[in-house]
Amino acid sequence: MHVALYSRGFVKEDLEDIQLLLDELGGQEITPVVYEPFFKEIRQHIRFPAETDTFSKAEDLDGRIEFLVSLGGDGTLLDTVSYIREKNIPVMGVNFGRLGFLASIGRDEIHEVVNSLVSRNYVVDKRTLLHLDASSPLFGDVPYALNEFTIHKKDTSAMVKIHTYLNGEFLNTYWADGLIVATPTGSTGYSLSCGGPIVFPEAANFVITPVAPHNLNVRPIVVPDDNVISFEVEGRSDQFICTLDSRMEVIDNRIQLAVKKEDFNINLLRLNESNFLHTLRNKLLWGIDTRNNRRK
Template sequence: MKIALHGLVFKPEHIPDIDRLFQELEKHQIEILVTEPMDRALKMLGKARHTYWLIENQEDLESVDFLISIGGDGTLLDAVCLIGHLEIPVLGLNTGRLGFLATAVTDRIGEVIENLAYANFQIETRSLISLECSRKLFNGINFALNEFTIHKRDTSSMITVHTYIDGKYLNSYWADGLIVSTPTGSTGYSLSCGGPLITPDTKSFVITPVSPHNLNVRPIIVSDDCEISFEIEGRSEKFLISLDSRSTSISSEIKLSVKKELFSAKLVKLPHFHFFDTLRQKLNWGFDMRN
């Protein structure tokens, strides 16, 4: 078995967890590969003495069975971009706060690796959102696990986003921006802007305005089989668009549309874990707040 490790930045207090992870992988005779960001992070901690192979391009990932993302949800989103169409199953090992995506905890590393080694897990398929535009953007990595966002730049006045579903006019949003979220992303930026929570297996997108001028405008759930296109107007000549944490500035002349990506993200679901468990812990559901 081959397992790739991906991480961005580590603190000194993470050293025992990283050492334990390598020890458990070696105990099960698993071949270890690391991404270039992970290699740099290990060298900064003085942990490059561990035995592993360096992944230098996407072709090196083709023989990998799993990828372990070490960090938070942002690190896992970065890992999904690295994997792309290969659909390698990803496990998020959380070294920070409770995440919706990185759910495995560091104090159970031995149990986590044992479950992988003995195939005691399930694979969740998460849909991705794909951006189509009239100019190449984001270095060709034009998909996201959480959301696509259109936003005004800096402190400029609100923008108008004319929105169409399969070519049919839906609405003109006078707002600071507009979010199109996947079910996975419904727990992120969309949620903070008043969007609904959606279970990961739902086949839909959520269109959520950011600080809309008209208070009667509400988020809407649409099928992920549709194509959503946009025309942007505003006093500024430039606007911001983003795919998860990656953003770039564009002009209103660029044509934009989003739809479901042809490939998907595969997330490892360990035993005794459910999406509802994370919801309750993250949002304090089920707790009597009157005390």
């Protein structure tokens, strides 16, 4: 079995857990295939197998790779989308970061992670992606996102006007600093911080959330994910920012944009004990209220 390992980097406190993961993989005769920049950064600190394969681009993840383990926070896991693409390689996120909503498996569960991969004792969550179509090529050959697509004003420029349509029918003009279209997965990210609702991962919806709207009656809206959502942007500036997850492009207002549901999914793996409600309680502290422990 070959398992790809991806991380943006490390801090000193991570080294012991990285070594433990490699030792556990070796004990199960699993061959690690390590992200090359990460491998070069840690190889002086970690005992690797004598011959360790690496990858640096999506094409390197061939048919032998059965799983990808992300070591970091949610941003690290989002990066993996650019590498696994439509290859249908399941991703398991081990949280070396802070909140860890997507990478929800703790570093103290590394032994369980390896055992679950060997025994196939895990739960697969199929996560929807959104796809961006534009009148000018954007984001290379990875025009899709797991969390969200955003349109945002550039730097400190004035607000933008974003004319928004559902399947060609006018929805609203958002006078705002920006606009977010989030997947159910992304509903607990940037959209949530801007007042958007939490949506269960299996819900077939997108959330449209304005960023600092200049109309008090404008609120986030949930729409079915079989809609095509298109945009026309106006503003005092000729340029604005467009993002897919953590990737960004600066574009001008002549470019036409539309987002829709991607044709393929991303498979996220979790341990059997964990589920979305468990994550809400542990990461957002839902139900952690002293009044819940008082007798009536």
